[in-house]
Amino acid sequence: MLRTARRFLDERGVLEVDTPVLARTVATDPDIDALSVVCPGNTAAGLDASRRESPDAVCSDAVRSGADLAVVDRAAVEYSAGVAARRLYLQTSPEHAMKRLLAAGSGPIYQLGKVFRAGECGRWHNIEFTMLEWYRPGLSLNDLMLEVAQLIECVTGRADDALHDYGTVFEQATGLDPHRASDEALVQAVRDQTSLDDGMAASLGRRGCIDLLFGQRVQPSLAGVAFVCDYPASHAALARLESDAISVARRFEVFIDGVEIGNGYHELDDATEQAERMKADIAERFERGLEAVPVDDRLLAALGAGLGDVCGVAVGFDRLVAIATDSTSIADVMPFTTEFA
Amino acid sequence: MATISTNEFRAGIKLMLDNSPCTIIENEFVKPGKGQAFSRVKLRNLLTGRVVERTFKSGESVEAADVVDLDLQYLYTDGSEWHFMNEETFEQYALGDEVVGEASKFLKEQDVCTATLWNGAPISVVPPNQVNLLVTECDPGIRGDTATGATKPATLETGAIVRVPLFVEEGDVLKVDTRTGDYVSRVKE
Numbered sequence: 001m002l003r004t005a006r007r008f009l010d011e012r013g014v015l016e017v018d019t020p021v022l023a024r025t026v027a028t029d030p031d032i033d034a035l036s037v038v039c040p041g042n043t044a045a046g047l048d049a050s051r052r053e054s055p056d057a058v059c060s061d062a063v064r065s066g067a068d069l070a071v072v073d074r075a076a077v078e079y080s081a082g083v084a085a086r087r088l089y090l091q092t093s094p095e096h097a098m099k100r101l102l103a104a105g106s107g108p109i110y111q112l113g114k115v116f117r118a119g120e121c122g123r124w125h126n127i128e129f130t131m132l133e134w135y136r137p138g139l140s141l142n143d144l145m146l147e148v149a150q151l152i153e154c155v156t157g158r159a160d161d162a163l164h165d166y167g168t169v170f171e172q173a174t175g176l177d178p179h180r181a182s183d184e185a186l187v188q189a190v191r192d193q194t195s196l197d198d199g200m201a202a203s204l205g206r207r208g209c210i211d212l213l214f215g216q217r218v219q220p221s222l223a224g225v226a227f228v229c230d231y232p233a234s235h236a237a238l239a240r241l242e243s244d245a246i247s248v249a250r251r252f253e254v255f256i257d258g259v260e261i262g263n264g265y266h267e268l269d270d271a272t273e274q275a276e277r278m279k280a281d282i283a284e285r286f287e288r289g290l291e292a293v294p295v296d297d298r299l300l301a302a303l304g305a306g307l308g309d310v311c312g313v314a315v316g317f318d319r320l321v322a323i324a325t326d327s328t329s330i331a332d333v334m335p336f337t338t339e340f341a
Numbered sequence: 342m343a344t345i346s347t348n349e350f351r352a353g354i355k356l357m358l359d360n361s362p363c364t365i366i367e368n369e370f371v372k373p374g375k376g377q378a379f380s381r382v383k384l385r386n387l388l389t390g391r392v393v394e395r396t397f398k399s400g401e402s403v404e405a406a407d408v409v410d411l412d413l414q415y416l417y418t419d420g421s422e423w424h425f426m427n428e429e430t431f432e433q434y435a436l437g438d439e440v441v442g443e444a445s446k447f448l449k450e451q452d453v454c455t456a457t458l459w460n461g462a463p464i465s466v467v468p469p470n471q472v473n474l475l476v477t478e479c480d481p482g483i484r485g486d487t488a489t490g491a492t493k494p495a496t497l498e499t500g501a502i503v504r505v506p507l508f509v510e511e512g513d514v515l516k517v518d519t520r521t522g523d524y525v526s527r528v529k530e
Contacts, residue, residue, distance in 0.1 A: 031376050119348070119399070120378070122370030195381070196396040203398070208377050215373025216381075216396070235374060253374075263375060 001155050001321050005112060005132055008154045012147070014108040014134055019097030021114065025296035026089035027096065028281035030288060033118035034089045035127070041085040089293070090116040093314055094133050096299045099267070102135055102310055103302035110134035112317065123329045124259060124319055127338040132320075135312040141266050144311040145227050145252055148262055151315075152225055156324035158256060160224035166231050166248075170210075173217040178210050178232045179246045186210060193217055207234040219258050226255045254315075256323045264313035271303035343405040347380040347397050355387070355408035358395060362387045362406035362459045370399070387457060388464055406459065413456045413466070415448045423448060425456065425466070436463055446501035447472045447519040468519045473528050474498050476513045479505065492524075 006016065026034040091097070094111040101109055115131045136144055149161045170178045176189055186209035190201040194216045204212060210232060222228070233247035250266035268274055278295050285292060318330040331337045345356055350368040357363070363384040372378045378399035385392050387408060397403065413425035413434060422435040423445065434456070440463050441448070447468045448454070456466040479495035492504040495515070503517055505524045516525040 031372075031378070120370065120372070122368075125370050125372070194396060195394045196379075196398075200398055200401070204377070207374075211374035211376040212379065212396070215371060215379075219373065231374075235376075260373075260375075 001324065002112065002317075004155050005151065005317070008151050009110045009134060012108075014110045014136070015106065017094075017098065017101060017106070017109045017111050018113065019091075019094050019101070019111060021091050021116075022088045023091060023097070024086070024088060025096070025294045025298070027092050028278045028285070028293055028295060029092075030281055030284045030290055032092050033120075033290075034092050034293065035116045035118045036087050036089045038085055038087050092117050093131060095312070095314070096296050098133065098135055098312075099299060099307060099310075100302040102137065103305050103307050108134070108136050121338065123331070124316075124322075126318070126330060126334065128341075129330070130317040131314055132317045133312065133314040135267070135310050137308050137310045139311050141229070141250055141252060141264065141311050144264055144313055145229070145254070148254055148264065148313055148315070149225065149227070152254070152256070152261070152320070155320060156256070158225050158323075161227060162224060163227045163229065164222065166228050169218050169222065169228065170214060173221055174213050176213075178214075179248070183209075186213070189213055207232075210234065219255060219260070222255050222258055224257070228253050228255070256320075259319060259323060260316075261319050261323070262313055262315040264311065267307060267310045267312050269303065269307040269309070271300050274303055275300055344402040345405050346402050347399050350380055350382060355406040356384075357404040357406045358384060358386070358393070361389070362408050362464070363393070364408070366392065387459065407461075408457060408459050411456050411458055411463075412453050413463075414453050415450060415468075417450060418445075418448070423466075425454070425463075428453070434463055436466060440464060441466055444468050444519075446497075446499050446522070447474070447517065448499060449474060470519060471516055471525060472519055473514050473516050474501070476505070476509060476511050476515060479509060479511055481510065 010016070022037070026036075093115050094113070098109055098111060110133065112132045113130065114128055116128050118127060120127055136147070139147070145163070152161070153159045167177055167179050170176065174189055174193060176185055178186075183206050186206060187201045187204070190196055190204065190209045190212055191198045194212055196212060201209070229252040230248040231251040231253075233249055235249050235251060252264045253260060254262040254264075275295070282292065282295065318333055321333045322328075322330045325333060327333055345354060350365055352365055352367060354365045355362055356365070363386050365382055365384055367383040369381045370378065371381050380397045380399060380401075382395050382397065383392060384395060411427065414428050416424040416426055416433070418424065422437055423441050425434045425436060426432070427434075436456075442465075444454070444466050449472050452469055452472060454466050454468045456463045458464065474497040476495045477498050480493060491507055493507055493509075494502050495505045495509055496502050497515070497517070501517075501522070503515070503522055503524050505515065509515065509527065514528050516528050517523065518525050
């Protein structure tokens with residue numbers, strides 16, 4: 001199936017790339033936990049140990065003091081002699097590196113390889129998993145959805161695809177319009193319609209309520225290969241926002257038999273806005289007591305140079321293989337899950 | 342008060358839910374919409390036996406339930422209560438109807454059963470998988486009566502009624518599967 005997927009994209013003129021899994025920076029999304037390693041440095045003899053600060057401390061200080069994000073660069077913490085130890089991150093998706101390639105004029109590219117997300121283990125999750133991610137300059141989101149449908153058919157044989165509007169299926173399943181419903185109405189719906197403890201509903205936030213309701217009420221009702229588009233604006237992540245009467249995120253997800261398989265976006269091509277979102281992420285991480293992560297200044301620089309009109313999609317390949325083989329868990333299609341590695 | 346975090350959730354873990362002790366049957370990690378993570382759990386209420394579903398935010402802590410399983414030997418019944426003893430400590434327990442329930446049909450004196458205790462008090466008891474019981478009442482089988490699948494009802498010393506082959510007679514000792522209530526075989530005692 002790996003070969004089939006590669007051939008599918010090769011035939012369409014999408015170039016395979018292999019970007020680094022280890023990097024100085026990582027996605028800032030507060031809901032994604034990245035793994036990191038400390039690479040020992042080689043400090044010159046005689047450097048006073050008490051003057052040495054850990055990279056983490058430097059970063060936290062910078063965040064707390066509201067320093068310009070371009071300055072928060074752990075790798076740049078160099079001492080008068082020698083090179084400090086530095087923290088490198090295992091990538092949670094090849095997105096940042098691939099966007100830098102796109103900005104440099106790579107044209108359509110794909111990557112099929114391992115990514116890492118800490119704390120994610122279960123029937124459809126593993127800390128280490130295989131992601132198929134590709135970017136199509138010039139293709140519309142609809143065209144990309146079509147291509148994803150074709151790839152799914154190619155790899156799994158499933159051709160029972162359908163397109164749904166997020167707002168419509170959400171309202172059908174829950175009775176609420178996710179774009180217009182009030183925060184209170186959503187919290188009440190979580191209490192009434194999900195199995196979350198009533199006391200916790202208020203702590204989810206608007207996006208959390210919508211996600212949970214979608215996961216428990218809408219997702220199970222999506223049969224076959226279901227594409228869902230026009231997500232609420234609160235789910236923007238790195239996507240472009242429409243400027244219509246209601247804001248919708250230019251985002252789609254594809255589910256097979258209710259299992260989330262892929263996530264696609266009309267990519268954001270605005271360095272300023274991207275920096276704003278990253279800053280908001282960092283602030284939220286700090287508020288939630290999560291580990292601070294550095295901002296990818298090189299990605300911001302690339303966006304500054306211009307990404308162009310690009311749509312991209314990421315597919316969980318292990319899940320695709322599991323669905324294709326009628327397995328009930330990705331554990332059945334991996335030689336060893338992290339638990340047994 | 343001990344607490345358990347969702348990352349420790351496994352099948353078999355006992356926790357408190359709405360003031361009832363429950364055991365986890367299944368735990369699923371989910372992350373709808375690529376947002377916050379949740380644990381979707383199937384639990385059995387140890388008091389009512391009913392299966393319920395609950396969703397927790399990832400990282401949430403839940404109160405652990407003080408539930409242990411203990412081997413207790415069945416001693417006798419005085420009609421309203423069933424008396425058990427811990428063979429090691431000689432501590433005795435008097436269990437009422439709501440704890441023993443259906444298990445009373447298969448309790449045989451001296452048999453060692455598994456009792457579930459919550460906060461030190463028994464809430465349920467399970468007899469051994471198989472038990473040997475005396476047939477106290479049954480009609481002699483009428484040869485040729487194969488319409489009923491060649492079985493007839495027999496009453497055992499505990500009052501339980503099981504379907505047995507036609508050759509079984511009063512006074513026979515039968516081995517019975519306590520989980521299904523089925524006849525297994527005759528035994529010589």
